[in-house]
Amino acid sequence: MSIDWNQVRAEFPALENYTYLNSATYGQMPRRGADALVRHLDDRNEKACSNFLDWYGQIDQIRASIAQLIHAEAEDIAFVPNAATALGLVVGGIDWKPGENVVTLADEFPNMLYIPALVERRGVELREVPWEKFYDAIDERTRLVAISEVNYATSLRPPLAEISKFAHERDVTFFVDGTQSVGALQCDVRESRPDMMAVHGYKWMCSPTGAGFMYVAPELRKKLPPAVAGWRSHRDWRNVDNLHHGMPVLEQSAERYEGGGLPMGLLHAMGAMVDWMLELGPAAIEQRVLGLARAARERLRRLGGESTDTGAQIAAVKFAGADPSHLARELRSKRVLVAARHGFLRISPHFYNNEADLDRLEEELRKLL
Structure with a gap:
């Protein structure tokens, strides 16, 4: 399939007014995402919510x-409002x-x-260590390893499969925050094998x-209890005419962690994007994003910046004597x-960016350095 990246870019109205290279803070939402959200709200109004059970099928x-x-x-898969909620679940x-x-x-x-x-x-200790001391910090009293797939500041991209193997050999739970990677980089949990991965x-x-x-x-679900209980906790919750009273019988799936209602419109917007x-x-998408990140690093180095290629889609750069x-x-x-x-200036292009955005960045930075 040949992709017209200009056509992809046209889906993002914010790019008409800004040179946007900050997807590591917020990604821009395409028109199709906003349209999906509005369609759900229109359906809600047109049918007076009479089809609310159908929403869950969607x-x-x-x-x-x-x-x-x-x-x-x-x-x-379970839906959560943010990655912090998932981390709180596994810690708790x-x-x-x-x-x-x-x-x-x-x-x-x-x-x-x-x-x-x-x-x-x-009485739990948190060990914050640099990457070169990471494995040494994991010992017989470690119960949880928690890291990001891509570091939000330095762009470090740790070897998840290697860490997972090391942790599981020691019966340590492995949590990954994929918020800073999924959507830009390919993700395969069969290879990285986290016990839990959360993505906002x-x-x-x-x-x-x-x-x-x-x-x-699945193995974590066998031992991790829900942190919330609500009307959707019982496995027969779709039988709304006779909702279960008493101790709920939980689903075996990750849906057991959702408990109550979901932000339907927001999830429809995300679903359109997925x-x-x-x-x-x-x-x-990964090839496009990594190519733009490499091109960004080249431009930043031409201006005298120091930037290491970590294999991630974020270019973190330092300019001597300049305040980022x-x-x-x-x-x-x-x-x-x-x-x-x-201490880094962070450039984070997504698949909707192009070389002209990087040229504009280089042009404006040159005036400041």
Whole structure:
């Protein structure tokens, strides 16, 4: 399939007014995503919500599409409003003992670094370590390893399959936050084998805030209890004329973690995006995004920047003597949107960007350096 990337770009109205290179903060939502959300709201009004059970059938179709995107089964997928909710579920489901620990990487996204707020009364230690000391930090008292598939600041892309094998050999639960990768990079949970992977779709999946999902491996589902219980907790919840009273009999699927109602419109917007990505092809999207990231690094180096190719779709650069926050603010005033994170200027192109965007970035940066 030959892809017309100009036609793809035309789906994103925000790009008419901005040079947008900040998808690691927010992905732009295409017209088809907004249209899907509005169609759901129109259907709701036209039918007075009389078909509300049908909505869940539509959501199950989205669940199946997401499973296809990450090479999982539909029963492995549950919807969550954000990745923090999924992380809280797995942290809260571990029977912690004083002195046990969680291992994560230094400069991780705050979700990981805030784990002590959930378990401080249980005497659990959080170990924040640089990548070169990562494996040494995992010991007989480690219960959880929690990392991002791509680091939001440095763009580090850890070897997930290798980490998974190392963790599972030691009976350690492995949590991955895929928010900073899924939608841009190909994802195959059969290879990376996380126990849980959470994705908030507002970045690289170009979806509204509040539309997210988690993959929960079958083995983890056997021992991880839900954190919420609601009318959809009982496996026969679709029998709304006679809702079950008493202790619910839980589904074996990951749906058991959803509990109550879902943000239908937001999920329809995400579903439209997932279907489009499957149509374009995850491999083609990854090739496009990584190519743009490499081209961005080349331009940044021409300007004297230091940027390491980590194999990720984010270009993190440092310019000697330049404040990245100042650079980002000045670029913003020119409608060139990038970000500053932990001493780096962060450039994060998506498949809707093009070489002209990178030329504009280089042109405006040259004036500032």
